[in-house]
Amino acid sequence: MSFFSDAFHLFVRSMKKLVRNPILVFFSLFQPIIFLLLFTQLFSNLGRFISGGTLTYTAFATAGIVLQNAFSSAFQSGTAVVDDIKSGFLAKMLATPVNRSAILFGRLLSDVFRVVAQTVIILVLAFALGVYPATGIIGYLLVIFTVAFFGLAWSGISLALGLKTKSAETVFGIAGAVTFPLLFMSTALVSLGFMPGWMQNVSNFNPISFAVNAIRNPITGCNLDLTVCNIGFDWGTILQAFGVIAGIGIVTLGATLYLFRKVVS
């Protein structure tokens, strides 16, 4: 089937490009790692307020940092597509019998692979800092799965923006503008109870909060409001997050597919 082989070859191309431009990986990993090493130290006293002292702040924040990383790396996806459009490489591919959908699928595959690889790096670093997975290896696999799923949906925003505007600057600009507001008004770096009332309301509707909560539970083993911390998997929280991510994914990837068809035809 040419769909799978084409997607695979284009996936390999993307990975080669990524490895040969390590600066891109560096940029998207830099911030999460600084957060993991410094931010968590700066706010280490927060741990006491957040969970009544059962969790260190580092253990709490790891989920948020994992998500932050997925957020920023997925947001680079659209710029790669813009590059291919601008350089004429997309047109060059389109003049061959390559499977059209495979071009998009190969792209998404490499985005997911990249998010997963970066997540593993962060989890290993966190482990070195004393964050042990409360739900064991299964829990971490679940974390990685959730992050991959989130990364896929989030790539969709970036890809759609790139395909619509055909401008890498716009994609970067929008990514930069929304990253911190979305991250800070979510449960990524502080617990819900720690926020002022109005922000709690925002956070409750913020998709980032849903995804973070679903990642945090397997790492910490705590319930949603962090009052009990040996409950194992909190499937209610996890499945709710899957629902939210799927909703986002359908919209963003749907838009991407639609815009891609328009560019390709």
Place this chain on the structure above:
Amino acid sequence: MPGIVDVSQLVKTYGDGTKAVKGITFTVNEGEFFGFLGPNGAGKSTTIKILTTLLQKTSGSASVAGLNVESDAAKIRKIIGVQNQDTVVDEDLTGRENLVLQGQLQQMHGPAIKERVDELLKIVDLTDAADKRAGFYSGGMKKRLDLATTLVHNPKILFLDEPTTGLDPQSRAAIWAYLKRLNEQGITIFITTQYLEEVDRLCRRLAIVDLGEIVAQGTPGDLKQEIGADSISLGFENSSMNGGDVRTKARQVLEKKFDGVSNIVDSDIGLTVYAKNGSYMVPELVRAFDDAHIRLSSIGVSSPTLDDVFLKHTGKRIRVEEVSSANSRGMFGRRRR
């Protein structure tokens, strides 16, 4: 017999209202080396994009190898090689990787790709640089690599949009020589270029487009013949002599004694005279000027060139961008991708 490229009443109007192609009709025969010429903005690239299935036409019909460019697009893509006007190679991949990827996208398989890639690297003289990233290639090397990627799958028809623009003379000559060999092997070549001398030497037929319409087509020989006249350039020894300007006097002589002259224009050194069978006129000209005491310093006859053809049909001289910065982007000018 239908041609390998058949275009009839083809129209393309872009979304912003630009009428790039206004109903052109032409045919390219199988095995032909076909030149598609025209000034900037004439609609050459637009036509190529439609023929290579990259752009949708507005109306009219176009087929390649008997296949409809819209309904049979997938089949067409398997038998054509396409080189864009802008050089397109993936600068993060090596030359070899670029070629291999192209083979994979053309649905070829491992061993066949490897063999073909090695062969092509040799042909375009990139074997030594094969495992260097294309981003480090010079402009000429990138152009050659780009050309090679269009050939991986042994296409029947090559569509080349200015494949030698911006190259130094040696690379240009090498590419034209290679295209000639490909054509001799039976590959049909559809090419746009600004290099009329090469077109004259290599293209069996050509079409000239201007402002979206075909203004002339035929063999280089026929088109030149249509011009009808050779140009005779006359140089005079002293441009002002007693009794008036030498040019005026020479004009009088020409107008009185030579019926075959179709046009006379002033030139830097004297006059340029257009006439049928110019070389046969030379002895008489010399005698007539001698009798009139006009002393010639030089006389030269040249038959019409494609430049004259181009000028006649488009009112413009073809632009030739001289060797651009293409070569100067070496190690340090690598573009980010």
